[in-house]
Amino acid sequence: EIVLTQSPGTLSLSPGARATLSCRASQTVGGNYLAWYQQKPGQAPRLLIYAASSRATGVPDRFSGSGSGTVFTLTISRLEPEDCAVYYCQQYGSSSAFGGGTKVEIK
């Protein structure tokens, strides 16, 4: 079973800053079946990125995903106040698992 470790646990940045979130897998994620989700309080998660780097429909282009194998990154190029949320990575290959999440705070 693949275990995903996200870092940092919390990221506190100013509006307009660049945010870099990391997701490391305990084994290679086959097919780069890696997704990123955004979850705001009281809401269901929202898909941002699938297949490691493909942006989901309607997602602003300030969100981008990269990586392969065991190391993946979600970048928010210019933070907006509405980006305050918890971000989760998920591998969805032969089985499925989520990382523990990164909370993004806006100063």
Next chain:
Amino acid sequence: QVHLEQSGAEVKRPGSSVKVSCKASGGTLSSYSVAWVRQAPGQGLEAMGRIIPILGTPNYAQKFQGRLTITVDKSANTAFMDLSSLTFEDTAVYYCVRSRFVGSHEGTYWGPGTLVTVSS
């Protein structure tokens, strides 16, 4: 646009079972991955299992093997999650999730969640 409607909140006793439904509109469930994900209060997301209805065989996370059953009524376009032998640790919001792409298991469409509370 696919919309997933889930059944209402439940309160269950320890040792009992719960069955949550997820009805899809605006699109079919049959050819797509349908997964169940839960989130305990203040905690992260936990994958429980998934099924591609047209293929029939569900895939369960090891943690839930033996007490989780995922089924789909294709004629009603509705998925079900049945969890037995409930403990206090099963208190959580349970989400159903459908993929957008055939052959993929990414979670594009999410239901609003169903709160299951296990209480004596």
